[in-house]
Amino acid sequence: MGQSTKEVDDFELRTGITREDIRRLGQVYLFSGLVPNDLRKLLATSSIRRYPDRTTLFMEGDTADRFFVVMDGWVKLFRLTENGQEVVISVLSPGESFAEAAIFDSNIFPVSAAAITDVRLLVINAEGLMRQLSENMNFT
Numbered sequence: 001m002g003q004s005t006k007e008v009d010d011f012e013l014r015t016g017i018t019r020e021d022i023r024r025l026g027q028v029y030l031f032s033g034l035v036p037n038d039l040r041k042l043l044a045t046s047s048i049r050r051y052p053d054r055t056t057l058f059m060e061g062d063t064a065d066r067f068f069v070v071m072d073g074w075v076k077l078f079r080l081t082e083n084g085q086e087v088v089i090s091v092l093s094p095g096e097s098f099a100e101a102a103i104f105d106s107n108i109f110p111v112s113a114a115a116i117t118d119v120r121l122l123v124i125n126a127e128g129l130m131r132q133l134s135e136n137m138n139f140t
Contacts, residue, residue: 008040011040011044015043015044015046015047015048016047016048016049017040017043017046017047017048017122018048019036021048021071021122022036022039022040023036024071024094024095025039025043025069025122026039027095028069028095028096028097029097030069030097030100041132042129042132042133043122043124043132044128044132045125045127045128045129045131045132046122046123046124046125046128046129047122047123048071048120048121048122048123049120049121049123050118050119050120050121051115051118051119051121052115052118053115053116053117053118053119054114054115054116055114055115055119056112056113056114057075057113057114057115057121058099058109058112058113059109059112060079060080060109060110060111060112061108061109062108062109063107063108063109064099064102064103064106064107064108064109064126065103065107065125065126065127066099066103066123066124066125066126067097067098067099067100067102067103067124067126068097068098068099068113068121068122068123068124069095069096069097069121069122069124070092070093070094070095070096070097070098070119070120070121071094071119071120071121071122072094072118072119072120073094073115073116073117073118073119073120073121074091074092074093074115074116074117074119075091075092075098075113075114075115075116075119075121076088076089076090076091076092076113076114076116077089077090077091077092077098077111077112077113078111078112078113078114079111079112080112089111091116098113099113100124103126103129
């Protein structure tokens with residue numbers, strides 16, 4: 001049985017994740033194969049956030065308590081050398097996820113991340129995601 005329009009609207013108000021976002025997220029590798037209702041359950045503690053250009057999202061060595069999906073804009077992953085020079089590891093565009101390995105592995109971000117344009121990101125709280133996974137192992 002599907003979710004009612006009110007449940008979907010309440011989800012959108014609480015998280016900022018729109019119906020169009022759910023459709024787009026269904027095409028992201030991490031979430032491919034999940035139907036919209038299951039994706040909403042999985043992302044119940046997640047939210048859409050906007051960050052202006054040049055915002056630092058996290059620094060190498062910070063606790064990895066969340067990961068991200070780029071919805072709009074561009075993000076760079078980078079490291080700082082001993083003399084403070086920035087070395088760009090990767091540039092991410094809409095539909096790409098990042099930092100998910102850190103929440104399952106070391107719980108420490110191995111690189112830093114910053115917005116290189118104004119960005120709109122899906123921020124997925126690691127603890128909330130793990131709780132949703134354990135509570136909903138058999139998505140319907």
